[in-house]
Amino acid sequence: MKYSTSVTADSAAILTVGDRDPELSEKLDEALTAFNEAATGTAHGDSFSVKVTDEDGELVGGLTAWTWGGLCGISLLWIREDSRGHGWGSKILQAAEAEAVRRGCDRIAVSSFTFQAPGFYQRHGYVETGRMLGIPGGHEDVHLFKRLAV
Incomplete structure (x- = not known):
């Protein structure tokens, strides 16, 4: 089940809620790993x-x-x-x-x-x-x- 809604009337961003999204999980993992490595100076x-x-x-x-x-x-x-x-x-x-x-x-x-x-x-x-x-x-x-x- 998925649904979408606009975040604000002024924004072009769309908030989507739904079942597990493997592509999203992969992108979040990559982004958070990069953030953590930059913050700690330690490679994952x-x-x-x-x-x-x-x-x-x-x-x-x-x-x-x-x-x-x-x-x-x-x-x-x-x-x-x-x-x-x-x-x-x-x-x-x-x-x-x-x-x-x-x-x-x-x-x-x-x-x-x-x-x-x-x-x-x-x-x-x-x-x-x-x-x-x-x-x-x-x-x-x-x-x-x-x-x-x-």
């Missing part, structure tokens, strides 16, 4: 992933992350339900931390909803730095941080 790093598949090639679990100025940010970490409790989360996290160090990072950050796995990260040496309230069901988004051994 790159993204990477860690993936585990079973003997049939099906996804067991994985992680996506990004790097920037010595910081690694974990975007997503997921393990298939029937593979949880077998150590895959720890192996994937350790592989991501090692890759972050290889890419020049000395710290790593992640957020995890209270119904997900903040305790998992804490058991791996991450410390809570804050929470975002208002997650559906009365939950919170826990922000965690860890210094990496380089």
Whole structure:
């Protein structure tokens, strides 16, 4: 669903609201990355992933992350339900931390909803730095941080 409206009677600009726009997301990412690099003097790093598949090639679990100025940010970490409790989360996290160090990072950050796995990260040496309230069901988004051994 989309609709458009003029911003002001004097403006030629048009405000549009609608579903996700991949082209807009790409342009915003490019513009904000350029702004951040100019403001910090630090070039944006790159993204990477860690993936585990079973003997049939099906996804067991994985992680996506990004790097920037010595910081690694974990975007997503997921393990298939029937593979949880077998150590895959720890192996994937350790592989991501090692890759972050290889890419020049000395710290790593992640957020995890209270119904997900903040305790998992804490058991791996991450410390809570804050929470975002208002997650559906009365939950919170826990922000965690860890210094990496380089």
